[in-house]
Amino acid sequence: MKKVYIFLAEGFETIEALAPVDVLRRGGIDVVTVSITDSETVASSHKVLVKADTTFAKANLSDGDAIILPGGFPGYANLGKSAEVGQTIKNYYNSGKLVAAICGAPTVLKINEIGEGKLITCHSSVVADMVNYNYTGTATATDGNLITADGAGHSIVFGCEILRYLTNDETVTSVRGKMELK
Amino acid sequence: MKKVYIFLAEGFETIEALAPVDVLRRGGIDVVTVSITDSETVASSHKVLVKADTTFAKANLSDGDAIILPGGFPGYANLGKSAEVGQTIKNYYNSGKLVAAICGAPTVLKINEIGEGKLITCHSSVVADMVNYNYTGTATATDGNLITADGAGHSIVFGCEILRYLTNDETVTSVRGKMELK
Numbered sequence: 001m002k003k004v005y006i007f008l009a010e011g012f013e014t015i016e017a018l019a020p021v022d023v024l025r026r027g028g029i030d031v032v033t034v035s036i037t038d039s040e041t042v043a044s045s046h047k048v049l050v051k052a053d054t055t056f057a058k059a060n061l062s063d064g065d066a067i068i069l070p071g072g073f074p075g076y077a078n079l080g081k082s083a084e085v086g087q088t089i090k091n092y093y094n095s096g097k098l099v100a101a102i103c104g105a106p107t108v109l110k111i112n113e114i115g116e117g118k119l120i121t122c123h124s125s126v127v128a129d130m131v132n133y134n135y136t137g138t139a140t141a142t143d144g145n146l147i148t149a150d151g152a153g154h155s156i157v158f159g160c161e162i163l164r165y166l167t168n169d170e171t172v173t174s175v176r177g178k179m180e181l182k
Numbered sequence: 183m184k185k186v187y188i189f190l191a192e193g194f195e196t197i198e199a200l201a202p203v204d205v206l207r208r209g210g211i212d213v214v215t216v217s218i219t220d221s222e223t224v225a226s227s228h229k230v231l232v233k234a235d236t237t238f239a240k241a242n243l244s245d246g247d248a249i250i251l252p253g254g255f256p257g258y259a260n261l262g263k264s265a266e267v268g269q270t271i272k273n274y275y276n277s278g279k280l281v282a283a284i285c286g287a288p289t290v291l292k293i294n295e296i297g298e299g300k301l302i303t304c305h306s307s308v309v310a311d312m313v314n315y316n317y318t319g320t321a322t323a324t325d326g327n328l329i330t331a332d333g334a335g336h337s338i339v340f341g342c343e344i345l346r347y348l349t350n351d352e353t354v355t356s357v358r359g360k361m362e363l364k
Contacts, residue, residue, distance in 0.1 A: 013204075014200050014203065015197065015200065018196050018197065018200055018230055019196075019201070021228065022228050025228040026228065033230070046203065046204050047207070048232060049232065050230060050231065051231035051232075051233065150362040151361050151362025152338075152360075153338060153361035153362045156197070156334075156335060176335065179333050180321070180332040180334070180335050180336060181335035
């Protein structure tokens with residue numbers, strides 16, 4: 001079974017984090033939510049309190065196949081400030097594992113010089129920060145082991161693209177059908 | 183400010199509950215998440231632990247403008263089993279307040295004989311239960327003070343239709359834009 005870690009910082013965007021969790025668990029992926037704060041309970045940018053499965057300090061992150069970075073403010077800024085998060089996603093990316101980021105979170109890639117030159121998308125408010133990348137302006141973009149998406153409205157399709165990368169088209173079609181997406 | 187209560191039963195569908203919370207809070211609605219269990223912390227059908235704002239026993243629910251019923255299994259079945267939930271949504275509906283239900287949760291309307299004869303939609307797996315309603319087969323359906331939606335994949339549009347009902351088209355367009363939905 002493929003394993004995915006998703007990092008929750010204080011102020012993460014609720015749907016951007018939890019739609020991929022939902023979609024991936026529906027698709028049979030082992031998803032672990034990881035608080036990057038000292039507490040397992042993290043508040044989203046719209047004040048939903050979520051108890052994560054573990055914390056960054058406690059987790060052994062070496063066995064994952066992918067890391068997901070949700071956006072939301074100040075969630076993505078908090079991810080960008082963490083040197084430990086930066087080092088972990090660099091290790092994943094450089095060893096060919098999937099790194100996925102949505103909304104403002106592609107800026108965390110930029111801060112850590114991950115995947116420069118690649119096709120990416122991001123929230124319209126942070127496009128100017130993404131110098132050295134090829135911005136597509138699409139809802140999602142996949143280039144090698146990098147998947148990006150533009151905003152909360154495309155959280156489910158972001159989750160589906162991650163699921164497609166980790167499994168296959170058939171699994172995505174099945175999961176979409178059960179969510180009434182034809 | 184309009185006020186909305188959303189009921190979280192054990193096994194609620196993560197996105198179906200939290201996408202409307204997100205969309206409505208973005209649109210300036212006072213949204214209160216209400217656990218219908220004895221505990222404020224409720225587990226979704228895909229094992230996300232959410233700490234609700236209050237519990238059904240503690241909350242004074244009389245001041246709301248709308249109640250939202252998420253689907254998810256066994257979440258919607260647990261909502262349907264609660265006589266107190268049934269009485270509360272009956273009171274809301276009969277006094278002209280909005281009742282909104284998604285996925286399997288329209289069956290809670292049926293159990294409580296709310297809005298029979300109205301246009302509704304629901305998850306394809308529960309259509310046969312919705313006798314005495316006019317099933318549309320669309321992603322969302324609005325008929326008077328009843329809004330329904332078919333499944334998790336349409337959670338954001340469900341939230342947007344509730345927001346439209348409580349505010350106006352301009353607010354929905356603004357919220358959709360910030361979520362990168364054109």
